[in-house]
Amino acid sequence: MLDFHLVKALHSAAGPAALDVRLTIRPGEFVALYGPSGAGKTTLLRLLAGLTRPDAGYLRAGEQLWYDEQSRAWRPPAQRSIGFVFQDYALFPNMTVRQNLTFALPNSRNQTTVAELLSLTGLDALADRYPRQLSGGQQQRVALARALARRPQLLLLDEPLAAVDYPTRQHLQQALHHAHREFALTTLLVSHDPAEIHALADRVVELDLGHICQDGPPNLLPTSVSHASVNATIEEVLPGCQAKVRLGSDAAFAVVALPDDGHHYQPGESLLLRPTAWEIDAGTKETS
């Protein structure tokens, strides 16, 4: 059970505002934080983790008091049972994947936990690589595995899937869904993507200018269409205004409809696809 009322001055592009959020989250809930840039989503996550100090309010996690302005209680991040996945992953560049995970363990745990985490996130083959030798999606999985190493009660994810392309994103969503249940986590996910929220969350809290403007099931969100786009390269132009394309960095193939704009498409040209492009009938203009 997470129960808090947190106040913090925000310095958004729209001028000064105050984050003022009161919320109760049940154990095992998967909550998505949704809202425009500058709404305070990341700040709220950082306040929960203790990476940013609130100006006022309180924060209770189960029986523990993590922060209370009146009694001046404060638990630093190292003493909170949390896993945090950063937007830039924050993997330690001087350590291999295995070393990143081993470092994250409390002293008492042994290497079997590392092996479990590696197989849970499908990283066995990459265990001895350094972060800079990994793709964005792979780094993301390491960051998730590392955040789970301490067996935290609360998992906090700051737009972890924003920087990866669509097929990788689906893969990671499954890993996240699996981890949430396997580790009996309470999860808070910052996301801009309604499709992602629909796939993962059982509750969505929408923030605007530091305040909650909506709180309920994910189908409250206006649309379930993802606006994320994917780079693709034409491998082969097929009859009927279609093309076989290679998607992003993942080397997966898909057949998409080409736009009927009079351009003569050639293999090797790049396209920007919306994720729905390969799920619908040929003939519709979905590429651009």
Place this chain on the structure above:
Amino acid sequence: MQDYWQTLALTLRLATLTTLILLGVGTALAYWLAHTRSRLKPLAEVLVGLPLVLPPTVLGFYLLLAFSPSTGLGHFLTHTLGLQLNFTFTGILIGSLFYSLPFMVQPMQAGFERLPPSLAEAAATLGKSRLTTLWRVLLPNCKPALVSGTVLTFAHTIGEFGVVLMIGGNIAGQTRVASIAIYDAVESQRYAQANVYALVLIGLATLLLLLLSWLTKRRPNYPV
């Protein structure tokens, strides 16, 4: 000849001790400067940087006064702690520490500031103390800065002249380092001897700079 080796050994001993002490003190100071939000930070940065712009004789002059038993601090050092610092090795070591401080602190501070803040934050969310984070995460990822600071401090200490001359003088086996020996030899027109010292210093400086460029280039796993 014995005098010659003694001088070179003394020079290397001074540079090595200065570098080792500054690795500890300078790193701690650089870490504080890179992370503090104190209003004293600009003042501290100026103080650390002063030896870069001041003539070494200025620093040497004030240290000479401070160490002299006729001043308050010198009196305390001499009579309470029993430390005689003027014209001793310990005295020129303390002078070197002040003089070479910016050569360790400035690269290390820049190295710490270049690291993404999320690295230290990630270590904190993994339950690690600040000291563990510094030792296992921050320092290994500042290796180029650490190498630059170490090599530059060492080389700069070998090259110092003004501070050592002011507070150390020219006592064989105590304070006569290579740069002083060159000056001394030239003054008494022993050009051949000055030439040997000078060539050794040129060779040493070249080697150190080559080492620096080699060490900072070969870092496949660290972002530079």
